Amino acid sequence: MPHYDLVVVGTGSGNSILDDRFTHLKTAIVEKGAFGGTCLNVGCIPTKMFVYTADVAATPSHSSRFGVDQELKGVRWPDVRDRIFDRIDPISVGGAEYRKSHADNDHVDVYAGEGRFTGMKELRVSYSDGRPDDVLTADRFVLAAGGRAAVPDIPGLAEVGFHTSESIMRLDVLPKRMTILGGGYIAAEFAHVFASFDVEVTVIVRSGAMLRNEDEDVSSRFTELAAKRFDVRLDSMVVNARRESTGIKLDLEGPAGTETLETDAILVAIGRLPNTDVLDVAATGVTTMASGHAIVDDYQETVVPGIYALGDISSPYELKHVANHEARVVQHNLLHPDDRIKADHRFVPHAVFTSPQIASVGLTEQDARARGVSYVVSKQDYAGIAYGWAMEDTTGFAKLLADPATGQLLGAHIIGPQASSVIQPLIQAMSFGLDARTMARGQYWIHPAMPELIENALLNLPLN
Ligand SMILES: Cc1cc2nc3c(=O)[nH]c(=O)nc-3n(C[C@H](O)[C@H](O)[C@H](O)COP(=O)(O)OP(=O)(O)OC[C@H]3O[C@@H](n4cnc5c(N)ncnc54)[C@H](O)[C@@H]3O)c2cc1C
């Protein structure tokens, strides 16, 4: 039974830990799937490459308001798909090769199999090709095994077949009609992608709004805009699926009672489950929350000394920049056990790369109300700034919440063009404690650039 100083399970953000400061440690890395994890292979990176392509494809649909008449002649799906994966797949293969064969990694053994704990700090690795299992023990473990798509228990769904974000980007042909179950990030991003490629998209949302975790004004604006592009069914659940000669029939229970929809492909996007169960972390004493996420302390250490966890397996945020931040914390704490650092989750931003883009950091207005936090609020429309005129934007806005006593920003929410970039100075201000007035008037804002949206939103805050 090989014994290691360190075993890392998962090659997403976990893989980034092993740099040249770890050569003194006999290390193993265990990966059951494609090297590089979710973000590189089936997550952030390919989806954003599809979203950018979708933005290009959607341009003719709104160019005429600039006096420019364009027509979308067609989308060559195999070329769209292959441009993206011909770029990404070699990165994953190269990453695996580097760990397996490069002299930098002489101290690292790669186990290309599925790990499962069988006892305290004992991990069994099994292989799909029937090779005998390996059993590894180690002084320290890093659990970086991420999560997987949740699948609802709908009668007939498995029989008719469905996609998750793992498979939908590698379709052989574009379907004519696609039904997406869920109204969150993945639904919002893929609905934009496939609708831009001329697929008829239906979105089935269990609650009364899409992206309902966003600030209420952003969620309702997005839901209103989404309903103009997709067939959005709110307060609805699919209760049965079956295949017939003309397509897949889905029985839907919603405000109009029970009705039947027909579709050609289903994308399930109802959230993700952390892989603590598959990894059986309980067998090594690691505890989990009700959501299944591994419980860690401020140092990213689980209740078992020497077992750290990071990213989607332990973080309810389930975002790549959070997984990367936590990987840097774990890396430091493994190297400096007597001088450990804490993870910083104070101001975790996110963006939804749909159309229009959405970005957010800090408290939503409904959060602030529910927590009894005192706040003032301001809004600035894109339509009220010069660059918004240039873009003919009529629906986007920035919304800010601030502490009336100190002027410190409590939350920022943007829906509109380039929201994911426009929000960055607000994240910086919140992270470094810059108050709204100083931020607005203590620097130049390039005229007439998009960040004037932020300058005006800051100035609109009713602060003394
Ligand atoms: C469609 C999609 C789009 C996304 N877009 C964004 C985005 O735009 N921005 C953003 O910030 N985040 C995005 N995310 C979230 C982001 O991808 C994740 O938060 C991030 O990849 C998590 O990294 P991780 O290292 O924790 O896990 P992962 O990257 O999932 O890595 C875990 C690895 O562990 C392996 N593994 C699992 N179980 C075992 C086992 N038992 N044994 C061995 N190996 C195992 C898996 O195969 C995987 O390679 C997206 C996610 C999805 C699904």
Ligand SMILES: NC(=O)c1ccc[n+]([C@@H]2O[C@H](COP(=O)([O-])OP(=O)(O)OC[C@H]3O[C@@H](n4cnc5c(N)ncnc54)[C@H](O)[C@@H]3O)[C@@H](O)[C@H]2O)c1
């Ligand atoms: N741009 C990004 O950063 C990005 C993009 C994609 C995914 N992600 C990450 O991946 C995670 C997963 O994305 P997602 O869209 O699957 O999850 P999500 O949590 O964003 O949305 C899930 C949706 O499914 C609904 N739902 C939950 N259970 C359901 C059920 N049983 N039946 C019907 N509907 C149900 C929820 O109400 C919600 O609308 C996200 O939470 C996010 O952290 C991030």
